[in-house]
Amino acid sequence: MGGKWMEISKDQLKKYAGLLEDWIPKGASIAIALRGEYVYYVAGNQDLQLQRGQKVKEGSIAEIVMQTCCRTEGVVEDKILNVPYYGIAYPIDILGETGALVVILPPNYSLVHQTPYRFLTGKQEEEWRPIPIEKIAYMESLQKKTWFYAGKEPYKTNIPLKELQQRLPESFLRIHRSYIVNVSFIDRIIRDFSSNLLVLLQDGTELPVSQTYTADIRNALGF
Known part of the structure; x- marks a missing residue:
């Protein structure tokens, strides 16, 4: 990936995550992906141990959002940690490019809240x-x-x-x-x-x- 996302400070990325803070459940993890990799991550109770610069997996909800520019959600099986989670991803504009803001919740979240x-x-x-x-x-x-x-x-x-x-x-x-x-x-x-x-x-x-x-x-x- 080029250096464009490096121009975005962590505080700026935090503002994007803050767009949903009014409804995000306490303990949720937040990730932001841009240009095929994660550029921001704050761990909650459902910690996927994502790292800044880590590649976005093919077929993940983050990749789907960046390709379609549409909100998506669902239960996901993490093949690295072998931990299921419920993810909700939103398209966001970052410096003129489509990124994905991902909210990571416990796998039973949809059963309780939908x-x-x-x-x-x-x-x-x-x-x-x-x-x-x-x-x-x-x-x-x-x-x-x-x-x-x-x-x-x-x-x-x-x-x-x-x-x-x-x-x-x-x-x-x-x-x-x-x-x-x-x-x-x-x-x-x-x-x-x-x-x-x-x-x-x-x-x-x-x-x-x-x-x-x-x-x-x-x-x-x-x-």
Whole structure:
């Protein structure tokens, strides 16, 4: 990276972080990234041990914000420290360039502070449609992309299943690493030839239940 960010003092960067101080929970960590590396970091209770000059990871919320100039958030697995955290990142302008201001919180923050989704906006070709959450039959993770289905129509979303699961109403159940199903659309549950559970939806769709989630399904549906 060039020396441009070196012209920004720590006090100046602190002012950017101070933009959110009215609502940032006590104990949150704050990071600022610019030109592909972190230029500011103040550790809170969820300390990721970031260093000034450390490279921003590919696919991280900081990188996504700098590329899209849009706010993003979600639960993130830190592969270096093996510690999950909840991150919220905002695009900010620093000396005419787009940087990312990242707020780092405990991984259960979204469960406590966020309301369930009322709708999801899905993409079909070059159109985006908001779909009421109660009309969605199931959700699927396929080839690193997330899809949801309403009236058998597929819609693509950028929200991963892990994040969706945390903000869905109680009528949605995780049944597999790749599937979340709306109980309202279940017709019946049967066993396949290997005695594993299969969820059959009202439209004829068959979804497998993995062993990991079998007990959860039984407890939730009482059988």
